[in-house]
Amino acid sequence: MAICMFVLVASALCGSACSKNTGQEKKDSTIVIVPVPPQVSFICNQQVEKTDYQIFKMCNDRTRVGDINVYYDEQSGQFNLYFLKNIWNDDVNKRHPWYAFTTTDFTSYTETGELLSCSANHCEQDFAIGSGSVIKDNGLFYAFYTGFNPNTDCSNIRKEGIMLATSASATSGFIKNTSFTTLYAPKGQGYDEYDNFRDPYVFKGEASSLYYMLLAARKNINGTWRGVIAYYTSTDLKNWDFKDVFYDGGNTNFFMMETPQLIKLGNTWYLVFSDPDSKYTYYRKASSLSGPWVNPADADRFDGKGIYAAKISKDNNGNAYILGWNYNTVDNTDAGAWMWGGNLVVHKISQKANNDLIVSAPESIRNYFSKKDIPLVKTTQTGTVTATSSNSFDLNGNGGIANIVFNPVSSNRYIINATVNYKSSSKDFGFMIGNCDATENFYSIRFVPFLNTLRFDTEKRSLLNYTTIARTSVPIALSANNDYKVTIIVENSMVVVYVNDVVALTCRIYKAIGTNWGIFADDSETNFYNISVKTP
Ligand SMILES: *[C@@H]1O[C@H](CO)[C@@H](O)[C@H](O)[C@H]1NC(C)=O
Ligand SMILES: *[C@@H]1O[C@H](CO)[C@@H](O)[C@H](O)[C@H]1NC(C)=O
Ligand SMILES: *[C@@H]1O[C@H](CO)[C@@H](O)[C@H](O)[C@H]1NC(C)=O
Ligand SMILES: *[C@@H]1O[C@H](CO)[C@@H](O)[C@H](O)[C@H]1NC(C)=O
Ligand SMILES: *[C@@H]1O[C@H](CO)[C@@H](O)[C@H](O)[C@H]1NC(C)=O
Numbered sequence: 001m002a003i004c005m006f007v008l009v010a011s012a013l014c015g016s017a018c019s020k021n022t023g024q025e026k027k028d029s030t031i032v033i034v035p036v037p038p039q040v041s042f043i044c045n046q047q048v049e050k051t052d053y054q055i056f057k058m059c060n061d062r063t064r065v066g067d068i069n070v071y072y073d074e075q076s077g078q079f080n081l082y083f084l085k086n087i088w089n090d091d092v093n094k095r096h097p098w099y100a101f102t103t104t105d106f107t108s109y110t111e112t113g114e115l116l117s118c119s120a121n122h123c124e125q126d127f128a129i130g131s132g133s134v135i136k137d138n139g140l141f142y143a144f145y146t147g148f149n150p151n152t153d154c155s156n157i158r159k160e161g162i163m164l165a166t167s168a169s170a171t172s173g174f175i176k177n178t179s180f181t182t183l184y185a186p187k188g189q190g191y192d193e194y195d196n197f198r199d200p201y202v203f204k205g206e207a208s209s210l211y212y213m214l215l216a217a218r219k220n221i222n223g224t225w226r227g228v229i230a231y232y233t234s235t236d237l238k239n240w241d242f243k244d245v246f247y248d249g250g251n252t253n254f255f256m257m258e259t260p261q262l263i264k265l266g267n268t269w270y271l272v273f274s275d276p277d278s279k280y281t282y283y284r285k286a287s288s289l290s291g292p293w294v295n296p297a298d299a300d301r302f303d304g305k306g307i308y309a310a311k312i313s314k315d316n317n318g319n320a321y322i323l324g325w326n327y328n329t330v331d332n333t334d335a336g337a338w339m340w341g342g343n344l345v346v347h348k349i350s351q352k353a354n355n356d357l358i359v360s361a362p363e364s365i366r367n368y369f370s371k372k373d374i375p376l377v378k379t380t381q382t383g384t385v386t387a388t389s390s391n392s393f394d395l396n397g398n399g400g401i402a403n404i405v406f407n408p409v410s411s412n413r414y415i416i417n418a419t420v421n422y423k424s425s426s427k428d429f430g431f432m433i434g435n436c437d438a439t440e441n442f443y444s445i446r447f448v449p450f451l452n453t454l455r456f457d458t459e460k461r462s463l464l465n466y467t468t469i470a471r472t473s474v475p476i477a478l479s480a481n482n483d484y485k486v487t488i489i490v491e492n493s494m495v496v497v498y499v500n501d502v503v504a505l506t507c508r509i510y511k512a513i514g515t516n517w518g519i520f521a522d523d524s525e526t527n528f529y530n531i532s533v534k535t536p
Contacts, residue, residue, distance in 0.1 A: 095128030123154035304472030306506020425524035434511025
């Protein structure tokens, strides 16, 4: 897929854009002409990647995390978040071993030791380890995982197979069961028999003692290769009967539907999977375990590329969360290409009346960030700006741009919230991040009403057009004269935006801390109400 690469041009801080700054300031409906500030300095440096993540957790030793699998302990209220540690051929040849974080609140985490190690033998099936899932039965924890071996000079193994390890504890002592018969793609049924058979998700069916195992596979159906979710059933977690295709993608031919999961919320079953091409986590819904699987009424995702291989988990209090990882970038810069593995991301997940899924910030995270108020200090403003209170502004950017740039927030962690409401918009409006100047060189988290999209772009303003590929984006129905409640949570280079407790946009932004930021409306008239900035 096309990764949007670009070059940061160190342009003059004040280009032709500055001439647009007439310094017009509207106060109590009287236009006061004030002189353009003689010299304004903007701070727009990219941060050096930090490792002290409290919320968007990564490993204490700076290693990134991949595919999350959750086991929620109902007795202790603890989430055990298994993940693939993003080490590959380090000095002891580790290749994605399993570790876990434990948490009860998503604001403090404990990291376990290694739980599943890869084999030192060149020709063992689990030479490397892939995703899987953990289920408890009769006091024993069963970890079903992918054994991955890319070595082509071995006999008796295939590239991917499903294996088992068990332990009496959820967070230590897993022992690989060498008597368990590795599950491989069946022969002679149209499956890719050598590769692409991974990510087992095991769950107990409703009102039956049958266990199900979903997995990601590829199959030739009616002459066309498709990514499919295949499944097995079992009565004892040890002997598994292959049952063929569980879901074939419907109208979409996915290359793979990775890390599939099935979970029931209320009366609805949800099938969640991730697409390695688009990097989106998608879902389907059904009123019964046997389908039919239908697309949601709205979009079939609630975030962009920032939450991959995500799984849903329920707690004891009737809440549900979706957990995945946000991508990392090459060399930890904003220009760097997308890279596998990153930081843990957690959204609260809820259902609309029509059973579509919506996401919001977990309350504990919102509260964690909302302690100290940081006053808004204006660096510059451009165009017709009317302050309706100390933290509410009407940006009348009809026929041009209206914006306010604020001074940097001097904290590695902060939350911005505001209510945004537009009267009209033929272009876009939203938030500026990392302003190197007032009107041209900044990143944007922008609402584009005519595309019904919320997107993150890094291109300079004059280079943005309707063919620009967003770094990440999410569909959202936008209409004039509606309130959109925006929450932006920042920790180091992790930036998660929530709108109306419906959609999220998880981004990686190295310019997110210690830089100028602001609000803008371009060919739009937009009110920003009650902007607040808080830190822990
Ligand atoms: C290991 O797998 C074998 C074969 O399926 C089974 O008989 C045995 O009970 C398993 N051991 C554990 C600890 O699950
Ligand atoms: C394959 O063909 C059969 C028989 O025509 C049809 O029922 C089925 O829907 C087709 N499957 C796909 C995925 O196209
Ligand atoms: C912004 O945060 C404050 C306090 O944290 C809260 O009272 C307010 O409701 C929030 N506003 C929005 C739009 O989320
Ligand atoms: C959009 O911008 C890019 C980069 O500036 C340019 O190459 C492309 O021609 C533009 N497309 C349109 C439709 O204006
Ligand atoms: C802004 O805050 C004020 C005071 O708390 C409140 O009355 C008003 O409804 C808020 N406006 C919006 C649009 O949320």
